[in-house]
Amino acid sequence: MTPASNPLSLGRPRWAQADGPADVLATWMQRAQTEGVAAASAALQGDFALGGTLPDGGVVLAVDRFAMQTLCWRIDNGLVRFAARADELADASTPVDPQAIFDYLFFHAIPSPRTIFQGVHRLPPGHCLFVRDGKPVVQAYWQPQFRTPSSANFSQLKDEFQTLLEQAVRHQLDGSPPACFLSGGTDSSTVAGMIARAGGRPAASYSIGFDAAGYDEMAYARIAAKQFGTDHHEYYVTPADLVQGIPMVAASYDQPFGNSSALPAYYCARMARADGISRILAGDGGDELFGGNSRYAKQQVFELYRRLPGALRHHLLEPVFGTAAAQRLPGVRKVASYIEQASQPMPGRLAMYNLVLRLGVNNVLTP
Numbered sequence: 001m002t003p004a005s006n007p008l009s010l011g012r013p014r015w016a017q018a019d020g021p022a023d024v025l026a027t028w029m030q031r032a033q034t035e036g037v038a039a040a041s042a043a044l045q046g047d048f049a050l051g052g053t054l055p056d057g058g059v060v061l062a063v064d065r066f067a068m069q070t071l072c073w074r075i076d077n078g079l080v081r082f083a084a085r086a087d088e089l090a091d092a093s094t095p096v097d098p099q100a101i102f103d104y105l106f107f108h109a110i111p112s113p114r115t116i117f118q119g120v121h122r123l124p125p126g127h128c129l130f131v132r133d134g135k136p137v138v139q140a141y142w143q144p145q146f147r148t149p150s151s152a153n154f155s156q157l158k159d160e161f162q163t164l165l166e167q168a169v170r171h172q173l174d175g176s177p178p179a180c181f182l183s184g185g186t187d188s189s190t191v192a193g194m195i196a197r198a199g200g201r202p203a204a205s206y207s208i209g210f211d212a213a214g215y216d217e218m219a220y221a222r223i224a225a226k227q228f229g230t231d232h233h234e235y236y237v238t239p240a241d242l243v244q245g246i247p248m249v250a251a252s253y254d255q256p257f258g259n260s261s262a263l264p265a266y267y268c269a270r271m272a273r274a275d276g277i278s279r280i281l282a283g284d285g286g287d288e289l290f291g292g293n294s295r296y297a298k299q300q301v302f303e304l305y306r307r308l309p310g311a312l313r314h315h316l317l318e319p320v321f322g323t324a325a326a327q328r329l330p331g332v333r334k335v336a337s338y339i340e341q342a343s344q345p346m347p348g349r350l351a352m353y354n355l356v357l358r359l360g361v362n363n364v365l366t367p
Contacts, residue, residue: 007025007029007051007052007053008049008050008051008052008071008082008083008084009024009025009048009049009050010048010049010050010069010071010084011046011047011048011049011064011068011069012046012047012048012174013028013044013045013046013047013048013050013064014044014045014046014171015027015043015044015045016043016044016045017043020043024044024048024050025050025052028040028041028044028050028062029052029054029060031043032054032060032130033054033055033056036130037060037061037062037128037129037130037141038128038139038140038141039141040060040062041062041128041141041142042141042142044062044064045171046064046171047064047066047068047069048062048063048064048069049061049062049063049064049069049070049071049084049123050062050063050071051071051073051082056132057132058130058131058132059080059082059129059130059131059132060128060129060130060131061073061082061123061128061129062123062127062128062129062141063123063124063125063126063127063128064125064126065125065126065142066125066126066285067112067123067124067125067126069084070084070085070112070122070123071083071084071122071123072084072085072086072088072089072115072120072121072122072123072254073089073120073121073123073129073136074089074119074120074121075119075131075134075136076089076119078134080131085254086115086116086117086120086122086254086255087117087254087255088254089117089120090117090120094117094118094119094120095117095118096116096117096118097114097115097116097117097118099114100114100115100116100117100255101116102356102365104116104255104256104258105356105364105365106354106356108257108258108259109256109257109258109259110255110256110257112124112125113138115254115255116255116256117255121138123138124138124140126140126141126142126143127139127140127141128141165190165194166194166197166198167198169191169194169195169197169198169199169281170198170199172279172281173195173198173199174279176277176278176279177204177276177277178195178199178201178203178204178281179203179204179205179206179272179277179279179280179281180192180195180203180204180205180206180230180280180281180282180283181205181206181207181265181268181280181281181282181283182205182206182207182221182224182225182230182232183207183208183217183220183221184207184217184218184219184220184221184222184223184224185217185220185283185286185287185292186283186286186287186290186292187282187283187284187285187286187287187292188224188282188283188286189224189227189228189283190283190286191281191282191283192205192224192225192228192230193224193227193228195281196228196229196230202228202229202230202231203228203230203231203281204230204231204232204233204272204275204277205221205224205225205228205230205231205232205233206233206234206235206268206269206271206272206280207221207222207225207232207233207234207235207268208234208235208236208237208264208267208268209234209235209236209237210236210237211236211238218234221234233271233272233275235267235268235271237263237264237267241263241267242263245263245266245267246263248266249262249263249266265282268280295350298341299346299349301338301342302338302341302342302349303342305338305339305342305343306342306343306345313343317339318339318343321335321336321339321340322336322339322340340352
Protein backbone atom coordinates (compact mmCIF):
# COMPACT_ATOMS: atom_id res chain seq x y z
CA MET A 1 0.00 0.00 0.00
CA THR A 2 1.30 3.43 -0.93
CA PRO A 3 1.12 6.08 1.80
CA ALA A 4 -0.29 9.46 0.84
CA SER A 5 1.06 11.39 3.83
CA ASN A 6 4.52 12.65 4.63
CA PRO A 7 6.25 11.70 7.90
CA LEU A 8 4.70 13.55 10.82
CA SER A 9 6.05 14.50 14.23
CA LEU A 10 4.05 16.71 16.57
CA GLY A 11 4.50 17.67 20.19
CA ARG A 12 7.55 17.13 22.37
CA PRO A 13 8.31 13.40 22.45
CA ARG A 14 11.24 12.22 24.53
CA TRP A 15 12.69 8.85 25.35
CA ALA A 16 12.03 7.37 28.78
CA GLN A 17 15.80 6.94 29.03
CA ALA A 18 17.38 10.38 29.23
CA ASP A 19 20.27 9.44 26.92
CA GLY A 20 18.01 8.42 24.02
CA PRO A 21 18.79 9.55 20.44
CA ALA A 22 17.93 13.14 19.59
CA ASP A 23 16.15 12.30 16.30
CA VAL A 24 13.04 10.85 17.90
CA LEU A 25 10.98 10.26 14.74
CA ALA A 26 13.72 8.42 12.83
CA THR A 27 14.70 6.30 15.83
CA TRP A 28 11.07 5.53 16.64
CA MET A 29 10.51 4.31 13.08
CA GLN A 30 13.67 2.17 13.21
CA ARG A 31 12.52 0.60 16.46
CA ALA A 32 9.02 0.10 15.05
CA GLN A 33 10.60 -1.85 12.21
CA THR A 34 12.66 -4.10 14.50
CA GLU A 35 10.67 -4.24 17.75
CA GLY A 36 7.14 -3.43 16.62
CA VAL A 37 5.31 -0.13 16.81
CA ALA A 38 3.80 -0.88 20.23
CA ALA A 39 7.17 -1.49 21.89
CA ALA A 40 8.71 1.53 20.16
CA SER A 41 5.85 3.79 21.29
CA ALA A 42 5.92 2.51 24.86
CA ALA A 43 9.52 3.70 25.13
CA LEU A 44 8.44 7.32 24.59
CA GLN A 45 7.17 9.91 27.04
CA GLY A 46 5.75 13.40 26.70
CA ASP A 47 3.08 14.60 24.29
CA PHE A 48 3.42 13.36 20.73
CA ALA A 49 1.79 12.28 17.51
CA LEU A 50 4.10 10.36 15.17
CA GLY A 51 3.55 8.82 11.76
CA GLY A 52 5.60 7.52 8.87
CA THR A 53 6.29 4.77 6.36
CA LEU A 54 8.70 1.93 7.04
CA PRO A 55 11.17 0.69 4.40
CA ASP A 56 8.98 -2.36 3.75
CA GLY A 57 5.96 -0.15 2.97
CA GLY A 58 4.15 -0.55 6.26
CA VAL A 59 2.64 2.57 7.83
CA VAL A 60 2.99 3.23 11.56
CA LEU A 61 1.22 5.84 13.71
CA ALA A 62 1.14 6.54 17.44
CA VAL A 63 -0.14 9.15 19.89
CA ASP A 64 0.82 9.84 23.49
CA ARG A 65 -0.83 8.26 26.51
CA PHE A 66 -3.48 10.98 26.90
CA ALA A 67 -3.75 12.04 23.24
CA MET A 68 -2.60 15.55 24.04
CA GLN A 69 -1.52 15.47 20.42
CA THR A 70 -4.07 13.83 18.13
CA LEU A 71 -3.69 11.89 14.92
CA CYS A 72 -6.38 10.88 12.43
CA TRP A 73 -6.17 8.37 9.61
CA ARG A 74 -8.14 6.83 6.75
CA ILE A 75 -7.59 4.44 3.88
CA ASP A 76 -8.59 6.17 0.68
CA ASN A 77 -8.45 4.35 -2.67
CA GLY A 78 -5.64 2.12 -1.46
CA LEU A 79 -3.70 4.96 0.15
CA VAL A 80 -3.05 5.43 3.86
CA ARG A 81 -3.54 9.06 4.75
CA PHE A 82 -2.99 10.61 8.16
CA ALA A 83 -3.08 14.09 9.62
CA ALA A 84 -3.47 15.89 12.94
CA ARG A 85 -7.01 17.04 12.05
CA ALA A 86 -9.98 14.99 10.88
CA ASP A 87 -11.12 17.68 8.45
CA GLU A 88 -7.78 17.48 6.61
CA LEU A 89 -8.73 13.94 5.54
CA ALA A 90 -12.28 14.75 4.46
CA ASP A 91 -13.76 16.58 1.49
CA ALA A 92 -17.18 17.68 0.34
CA SER A 93 -18.12 14.11 -0.59
CA THR A 94 -17.22 12.59 2.80
CA PRO A 95 -20.47 11.74 4.63
CA VAL A 96 -21.10 12.70 8.23
CA ASP A 97 -21.32 9.80 10.70
CA PRO A 98 -24.80 9.79 12.35
CA GLN A 99 -23.47 8.00 15.42
CA ALA A 100 -20.90 10.77 15.85
CA ILE A 101 -23.73 13.32 15.98
CA PHE A 102 -25.36 11.39 18.82
CA ASP A 103 -22.00 11.06 20.59
CA TYR A 104 -21.55 14.83 20.37
CA LEU A 105 -24.98 15.53 21.85
CA PHE A 106 -24.40 12.99 24.62
CA PHE A 107 -20.76 13.69 25.54
CA HIS A 108 -20.39 17.26 24.15
CA ALA A 109 -17.47 15.79 22.22
CA ILE A 110 -16.86 12.90 19.82
CA PRO A 111 -14.71 10.29 21.57
CA SER A 112 -12.08 8.45 19.58
CA PRO A 113 -11.78 6.29 17.57
CA ARG A 114 -14.76 7.91 15.87
CA THR A 115 -14.71 11.32 14.17
CA ILE A 116 -17.55 13.34 12.67
CA PHE A 117 -16.64 11.91 9.24
CA GLN A 118 -17.39 8.37 8.14
CA GLY A 119 -14.23 6.46 7.32
CA VAL A 120 -11.96 8.92 9.18
CA HIS A 121 -10.63 7.54 12.46
CA ARG A 122 -8.81 9.12 15.39
CA LEU A 123 -6.23 7.15 17.35
CA PRO A 124 -7.34 6.71 20.98
CA PRO A 125 -4.97 7.75 23.79
CA GLY A 126 -2.07 5.36 24.31
CA HIS A 127 -2.68 3.59 20.99
CA CYS A 128 -0.71 2.93 17.85
CA LEU A 129 -1.56 1.78 14.33
CA PHE A 130 0.21 -0.52 11.90
CA VAL A 131 -1.02 -0.87 8.32
CA ARG A 132 0.37 -3.49 5.94
CA ASP A 133 -1.22 -4.66 2.69
CA GLY A 134 -4.29 -2.56 3.39
CA LYS A 135 -4.99 -4.19 6.74
CA PRO A 136 -5.02 -1.72 9.66
CA VAL A 137 -4.30 -2.98 13.17
CA VAL A 138 -4.94 -0.61 16.08
CA GLN A 139 -3.58 -1.65 19.45
CA ALA A 140 -2.95 -0.18 22.88
CA TYR A 141 0.69 0.18 23.85
CA TRP A 142 -0.23 1.50 27.30
CA GLN A 143 -3.17 1.18 29.66
CA PRO A 144 -3.54 2.86 33.06
CA GLN A 145 -3.47 0.47 35.98
CA PHE A 146 -4.52 1.05 39.56
CA ARG A 147 -3.25 -1.17 42.30
CA THR A 148 -4.15 -0.62 45.93
CA PRO A 149 -0.91 -0.93 47.92
CA SER A 150 -0.89 -3.66 50.53
CA SER A 151 0.43 -1.15 53.04
CA ALA A 152 0.26 2.62 52.64
CA ASN A 153 2.08 5.38 54.46
CA PHE A 154 0.20 8.60 53.85
CA SER A 155 3.26 10.81 54.36
CA GLN A 156 5.33 8.81 51.89
CA LEU A 157 2.55 8.68 49.33
CA LYS A 158 2.04 12.44 49.65
CA ASP A 159 5.74 13.08 49.02
CA GLU A 160 5.74 10.71 46.05
CA PHE A 161 2.69 12.37 44.53
CA GLN A 162 4.11 15.87 44.91
CA THR A 163 7.40 14.74 43.37
CA LEU A 164 5.65 13.22 40.34
CA LEU A 165 3.49 16.30 39.91
CA GLU A 166 6.49 18.60 40.10
CA GLN A 167 8.36 16.50 37.55
CA ALA A 168 5.39 16.60 35.19
CA VAL A 169 5.19 20.40 35.39
CA ARG A 170 8.96 20.78 35.01
CA HIS A 171 8.89 18.75 31.78
CA GLN A 172 6.40 21.26 30.36
CA LEU A 173 8.58 24.30 31.05
CA ASP A 174 10.61 25.10 27.95
CA GLY A 175 12.60 28.13 29.08
CA SER A 176 10.05 30.68 27.89
CA PRO A 177 8.22 32.81 30.48
CA PRO A 178 6.10 30.37 32.52
CA ALA A 179 2.35 30.94 32.46
CA CYS A 180 -0.88 29.15 33.31
CA PHE A 181 -4.62 29.40 33.18
CA LEU A 182 -6.03 30.06 36.65
CA SER A 183 -9.65 29.51 37.63
CA GLY A 184 -9.01 29.08 41.34
CA GLY A 185 -10.05 25.43 41.25
CA THR A 186 -8.10 22.35 42.33
CA ASP A 187 -6.30 21.68 39.06
CA SER A 188 -5.23 25.12 37.82
CA SER A 189 -4.25 26.30 41.31
CA THR A 190 -2.03 23.24 41.74
CA VAL A 191 -0.31 23.91 38.43
CA ALA A 192 0.24 27.57 39.36
CA GLY A 193 1.94 26.56 42.59
CA MET A 194 4.01 23.82 40.99
CA ILE A 195 5.32 26.15 38.28
CA ALA A 196 6.91 28.31 40.97
CA ARG A 197 8.40 25.26 42.68
CA ALA A 198 9.66 23.57 39.52
CA GLY A 199 10.76 26.67 37.62
CA GLY A 200 12.14 28.75 40.46
CA ARG A 201 9.94 31.75 39.73
CA PRO A 202 6.20 32.47 39.91
CA ALA A 203 4.03 32.02 36.87
CA ALA A 204 2.09 34.62 34.98
CA SER A 205 -1.55 33.62 35.55
CA TYR A 206 -4.54 34.38 33.35
CA SER A 207 -8.17 34.30 34.48
CA ILE A 208 -11.51 34.93 32.84
CA GLY A 209 -14.49 36.42 34.68
CA PHE A 210 -18.19 36.69 33.91
CA ASP A 211 -20.31 39.58 35.08
CA ALA A 212 -23.14 37.24 36.13
CA ALA A 213 -24.12 36.17 39.64
CA GLY A 214 -23.24 32.55 40.34
CA TYR A 215 -20.92 32.19 37.35
CA ASP A 216 -17.98 34.40 38.25
CA GLU A 217 -15.15 32.56 40.05
CA MET A 218 -12.61 35.37 39.89
CA ALA A 219 -12.50 35.67 43.69
CA TYR A 220 -11.10 32.13 43.92
CA ALA A 221 -8.55 32.84 41.22
CA ARG A 222 -7.38 35.91 43.13
CA ILE A 223 -6.93 33.86 46.30
CA ALA A 224 -4.76 31.35 44.43
CA ALA A 225 -2.80 34.11 42.69
CA LYS A 226 -2.04 35.76 46.03
CA GLN A 227 -1.06 32.44 47.62
CA PHE A 228 1.45 31.58 44.89
CA GLY A 229 2.59 35.11 44.07
CA THR A 230 1.68 34.94 40.41
CA ASP A 231 1.79 37.87 37.99
CA HIS A 232 -1.96 37.87 37.70
CA HIS A 233 -4.03 39.03 34.70
CA GLU A 234 -7.81 39.19 34.38
CA TYR A 235 -10.33 39.69 31.63
CA TYR A 236 -14.12 39.85 31.89
CA VAL A 237 -15.90 38.34 28.92
CA THR A 238 -18.70 40.52 27.55
CA PRO A 239 -21.81 39.52 25.56
CA ALA A 240 -20.15 41.04 22.49
CA ASP A 241 -17.15 38.75 23.05
CA LEU A 242 -19.47 35.74 23.03
CA VAL A 243 -21.16 36.78 19.81
CA GLN A 244 -17.81 37.33 18.11
CA GLY A 245 -15.93 34.44 19.66
CA ILE A 246 -18.30 31.47 19.41
CA PRO A 247 -18.21 31.04 15.60
CA MET A 248 -14.49 31.76 15.48
CA VAL A 249 -13.60 29.25 18.21
CA ALA A 250 -15.98 26.63 16.80
CA ALA A 251 -14.39 26.95 13.36
CA SER A 252 -10.93 26.33 14.82
CA TYR A 253 -11.83 22.72 15.73
CA ASP A 254 -11.80 19.88 13.24
CA GLN A 255 -15.20 18.61 14.41
CA PRO A 256 -18.00 19.64 16.80
CA PHE A 257 -16.78 20.28 20.34
CA GLY A 258 -19.17 21.46 23.05
CA ASN A 259 -17.05 22.11 26.13
CA SER A 260 -18.09 25.51 27.41
CA SER A 261 -14.56 26.21 28.68
CA ALA A 262 -13.27 26.54 25.11
CA LEU A 263 -14.31 30.18 24.81
CA PRO A 264 -12.80 31.37 28.13
CA ALA A 265 -9.63 29.45 27.28
CA TYR A 266 -9.42 31.30 23.97
CA TYR A 267 -9.66 34.73 25.60
CA CYS A 268 -7.10 33.70 28.23
CA ALA A 269 -4.71 32.54 25.54
CA ARG A 270 -5.25 35.69 23.49
CA MET A 271 -4.49 37.83 26.53
CA ALA A 272 -1.33 35.81 27.22
CA ARG A 273 -0.17 36.03 23.61
CA ALA A 274 -0.49 39.81 23.73
CA ASP A 275 1.90 39.71 26.71
CA GLY A 276 4.48 37.74 24.73
CA ILE A 277 3.62 34.35 26.26
CA SER A 278 4.14 31.42 23.86
CA ARG A 279 3.23 28.51 26.15
CA ILE A 280 0.49 28.40 28.79
CA LEU A 281 -0.20 25.41 31.04
CA ALA A 282 -3.57 24.11 32.18
CA GLY A 283 -4.71 21.50 34.66
CA ASP A 284 -7.44 19.61 32.81
CA GLY A 285 -8.38 16.34 34.51
CA GLY A 286 -7.38 17.29 38.02
CA ASP A 287 -10.95 17.36 39.29
CA GLU A 288 -11.64 13.93 37.81
CA LEU A 289 -8.46 12.37 39.19
CA PHE A 290 -8.60 13.90 42.66
CA GLY A 291 -12.29 14.44 43.37
CA GLY A 292 -12.33 18.18 42.89
CA ASN A 293 -16.09 18.32 42.25
CA SER A 294 -18.80 17.56 44.80
CA ARG A 295 -20.44 14.98 42.54
CA TYR A 296 -17.50 12.67 43.12
CA ALA A 297 -17.85 12.93 46.89
CA LYS A 298 -21.53 12.05 46.54
CA GLN A 299 -20.59 8.68 45.09
CA GLN A 300 -19.44 7.56 48.54
CA VAL A 301 -22.87 8.39 49.93
CA PHE A 302 -24.52 6.45 47.11
CA GLU A 303 -22.33 3.43 47.75
CA LEU A 304 -23.33 3.46 51.42
CA TYR A 305 -26.97 3.32 50.33
CA ARG A 306 -26.25 0.27 48.17
CA ARG A 307 -24.98 -1.55 51.25
CA LEU A 308 -28.43 -1.48 52.82
CA PRO A 309 -30.36 -4.78 52.68
CA GLY A 310 -31.88 -5.34 49.25
CA ALA A 311 -35.35 -5.94 50.66
CA LEU A 312 -35.30 -2.55 52.41
CA ARG A 313 -34.15 -0.75 49.26
CA HIS A 314 -36.31 -2.49 46.66
CA HIS A 315 -39.53 -3.06 48.62
CA LEU A 316 -39.73 0.02 50.82
CA LEU A 317 -37.45 2.98 50.09
CA GLU A 318 -37.49 2.92 46.29
CA PRO A 319 -41.24 2.32 45.89
CA VAL A 320 -42.12 5.01 48.43
CA PHE A 321 -39.69 7.70 47.27
CA GLY A 322 -40.20 6.83 43.61
CA THR A 323 -43.85 7.89 43.60
CA ALA A 324 -45.08 11.00 41.83
CA ALA A 325 -46.22 12.42 45.16
CA ALA A 326 -42.71 12.16 46.61
CA GLN A 327 -41.31 13.95 43.58
CA ARG A 328 -43.59 16.94 44.26
CA LEU A 329 -42.74 17.47 47.93
CA PRO A 330 -39.81 19.92 48.27
CA GLY A 331 -38.26 18.30 51.32
CA VAL A 332 -38.71 14.76 50.06
CA ARG A 333 -37.76 15.44 46.44
CA LYS A 334 -34.05 15.70 47.20
CA VAL A 335 -34.07 12.43 49.12
CA ALA A 336 -35.95 10.81 46.24
CA SER A 337 -33.34 12.10 43.80
CA TYR A 338 -30.51 10.65 45.90
CA ILE A 339 -32.25 7.27 46.09
CA GLU A 340 -32.90 7.27 42.36
CA GLN A 341 -29.21 7.92 41.65
CA ALA A 342 -27.94 5.50 44.30
CA SER A 343 -30.09 2.69 42.91
CA GLN A 344 -28.12 2.78 39.65
CA PRO A 345 -24.71 1.07 39.48
CA MET A 346 -21.64 2.82 38.14
CA PRO A 347 -20.78 4.01 35.56
CA GLY A 348 -24.36 4.45 34.36
CA ARG A 349 -25.15 6.54 37.44
CA LEU A 350 -22.97 9.40 36.18
CA ALA A 351 -25.02 9.57 32.98
CA MET A 352 -28.41 9.82 34.70
CA TYR A 353 -28.54 13.60 34.41
CA ASN A 354 -27.29 13.74 30.86
CA LEU A 355 -29.49 16.23 29.03
CA VAL A 356 -30.23 13.86 26.15
CA LEU A 357 -31.47 11.19 28.52
CA ARG A 358 -33.43 13.61 30.71
CA LEU A 359 -35.22 15.12 27.74
CA GLY A 360 -35.63 11.75 26.03
CA VAL A 361 -33.81 10.61 22.91
CA ASN A 362 -37.05 10.63 20.90
CA ASN A 363 -37.66 14.26 21.89
CA VAL A 364 -34.13 15.38 21.02
CA LEU A 365 -33.79 13.45 17.78
CA THR A 366 -36.74 12.96 15.46
CA PRO A 367 -36.82 11.26 12.02
